[in-house]
Amino acid sequence: MLHKFDTREPQLDPLKPGYPFNAHLVAGSTPIHKNGDLDFWINRPSGLKGFIINLTVAGTGLVFPRTEDERRVHPGDMMLLPTGVKHDYGRAPEVDQWYHRWIYFRPRATWSEWLKWANLIAGVGFLSIDSDVSLQRIESLFEDVEKVSHSETMLSEELSFNLLEQILIRCCELDTNRPQFPIDKRIHQVCQYIHEHLGSELSITELSKIACMSNSRFSHLFKQQLGVPVRQWIEDQRVSLARQLLITTNLAVNQVSRHLGYQDALYFSRVFKKKLGVSPREYREGHL
Structure with missing residues (x-):
């Protein structure tokens, strides 16, 4: 049985409830197994100060359970959770696992057009990647962001943001329903x-x-x-x-x-x- 935790208590591990997410970018992967240490429910009524982009790589996740917005995410499904939007998700109870990669970030102002996903449910963007080639490419970028962000090189954060930009741009290319709003040349x-x-x-x-x-x-x-x-x-x-x-x-x-x-x-x-x-x-x- 899944347990809900209050995520407002201070925590140093970004995979555990209460981590403050004070950095500009934090990346990781969460392998959730039934009754395992990470098998808890994420419940953040007011969301976070930044965005989270999430890619399911195995198993099934459940979002907004027992509401009209309830949705399951499967391998190849992505979520974009903007600043201040409610987080309410975890492993779907009918499966034994949910693996997902994620990146928390505070977006740069020039990214605003890349953060407008067409399919919104309760403020959360959803995107399904049908192409195996595109999925492999994006998952590889998630892996690279996690690896680079954990390194201690002088410009690791800048490199991480560069890789994240590639993810966001590729998602825009794959989001065929996304309206195009080019930035005014005067702006x-x-x-x-x-x-x-x-x-x-x-x-x-x-x-x-x-x-x-x-x-x-x-x-x-x-x-x-x-x-x-x-x-x-x-x-x-x-x-x-x-x-x-x-x-x-x-x-x-x-x-x-x-x-x-x-x-x-x-x-x-x-x-x-x-x-x-x-x-x-x-x-x-x-x-x-």
């Missing part, structure tokens, strides 16, 4: 400008002029296209670059802060910790 131009001027003030007025729009129209279209407000997107890009600088350079935290346009290093540290759960100094020490 794309602004994104390029932001990347090239992350150390500048970057006011909404300045960016609106580049897009040749009013402030209100630009702000509305930007959020519509990328899924987040302009300021949040800029902050995400700055924190992403800060992580790279903290790992790959000897710049002091206050120098990194100034490089990214934050004149107040304490404010930069608060922003960084809010995004990642650790201070810039703690982040650097954790990657030495």
Whole structure:
């Protein structure tokens, strides 16, 4: 008989209930056997701070049991659980096992179009891979993400995100029912400008002029296209670059802060910790 656990207690093992998922990317595989140590129910009413993408490789999983949204996942079935969406799944009781690979991640702002799956049930995206070749390719990418993310090389996280991007893009190619919404070229131009001027003030007025729009129209279209407000997107890009600088350079935290346009290093540290759960100094020490 499956047991439900409250997953809110602190936990260091990502396969066990209560793991906080404070990192930007965590990957693993969960081999569930009937009555085994991992044979418990995942019940997160408020979901997580990031996304989880899940691939069933053996057995059967049960999602949203005893509701109108109940669904089973079999080998080749994928799930995409967005931020804040309820998690309610485990091994289907009629089978003895459920093996699935998974990646938890906090998406980069430029990924918003790749995260819009056509088949949504209770906010969770579902995709079935019918081609053996495509399934082998995607499962191999899941394996690579897990392997690279567990390594201790300087750029392992960047490599992991690169591999994850490939998974998301391939899923979009396989999702034949997915509507196509190309990013407006004016918004794309602004994104390029932001990347090239992350150390500048970057006011909404300045960016609106580049897009040749009013402030209100630009702000509305930007959020519509990328899924987040302009300021949040800029902050995400700055924190992403800060992580790279903290790992790959000897710049002091206050120098990194100034490089990214934050004149107040304490404010930069608060922003960084809010995004990642650790201070810039703690982040650097954790990657030495």
